[in-house]
Amino acid sequence: MKGRLFSIVMTMLVLCGQVSAESLPSWSNEDRARLSRGELIVGADILVEDPQKIPPKAQIVEEDVLLIEPPEPEPVFDPELIADEFLPVYFLSYPEDYLVDPQRLLSMQEALDRKVFLEYHADDSELDMRMYLFDENQKIPDPYTIEWLCRERYADGPLTAVVFCYLGDPRRSQLAFGGEGAAEVSPRQVRRMLESTKIKAMEKSDPAAQLEAFIVQLSIRLYWLEKERGESRAVAAANEDDAANGLSLYFEAHSGGDSMILRGDEPIAMIKAYSGYMVAGLLGLLSLSGGIWLGWSLWSRTRIYHFPVFDPPERLGAKYAAGVGAVLAFHSELGSPSNQRSQSSNYLTRI
DSSP states (O other): OHHHHHHHHHHHHHHHHHHHHHHSOOOOHHHHHHHHHTOOOTTHHHHOSOGGGOOOHHHHHHHHHHHSOOOOOOOOOOTTBOOGGGHHHHHSSOOSSSEEOTTOOSOHHHHHHHHHHHHHHHHHOSSEEEEEEEETTOBOOTTOOHHHHHHHHSTTSSOEEEEEEEETOGGGOEEEEESTTGGGSOHHHHHHHHHHHHHHHHTOSSHHHHHHHHHHHHHHHHHHHHHHHHHHHHHHHHHHHHHHHHHSOEEEEEETTEEEEEEOOHHHHHHHHTHHHHHHHHHHHHHHHHHHHHHHHHHHHHOOOOOOOOOOOOBTTBSSOSSOOOOOOOOOSSSOGGGGTTOOOOGGGGO
16 A cells, blocks of 8 residues: 555656656747847846846947946156156257256266366367266157257257266167267267277266266277377378379479470379388388398308219229329319319329
8 A cells, every 4th residue: 555655656746847847948049049149138037027128238238338438547657757847958958067967866976076077078178078867767758869969959069979878777878979070970980989988887886987987988989089080180181282282383484485384293292292101112122132142142152062972984894094094173162163174183193
């Protein structure tokens, strides 16, 4: 009885499970596509009486985004930018000092030491130096460049070396020339001077010591540049004078009322300029020729001649003739054998 009751209960439970499984909803392909596109919100028909009034999901997100206004960006302070208050001192006016440091990057004593050295260099040299100091990470805004500064502020003055020094990073240093004769300084010379000063500055670790080494090395390089320019000007002036003298040299010879004019040309001036070299070359050639002749004379006086020694053949079985023979004798080592062959021996002394 109990076993039959148990089987009946189990049968009813199985039937109920099948009925509930058949009543559960299933996803159609259309609903799955709408769900992936955001047009169908799962469970919306439970919370809303009319499911047709439910807006698509994509529309809800889009409307929410449109209602949210983006916040205004806050001004960002960039420590690498140079403050506007310093720009006129750097770029819009001619500096009064050789050291331009409106940001006070150097201490008072360090700045005073650098100014004294720059003033000493300016008094002793024709080429001035203008040092503009910036922080190692600062950027110069457009259009202010070192070329723009040389063109706008130094074009009408004497030749000046303009330097942008980034205190703490000598590798960023810049060098350019402005003023009279700036075009004569080649880019190769500028590059060599800048590389030399950078190397000297990077040997130091302290920023102030780096700046001092940079200024001293640049002062030395400018001294040699000034010396080269002076020599070039002297050579150019001498060539101009020689050319002018050659073109203006006239010889007038009067003969019977007729006049003949002879003009001196550049070959004459060149011969005069190189006459010293020609005389020195001639003397050297004469000295060389005399030395060769003297050496040959000494060698010819001391050389030795060796004659071969040979045994004469036997005649008729005899080793020598009967008291008859020829004798060669040389009494003078300076004379030739042909001059001494007339000498004859006294054959009677052998008897």
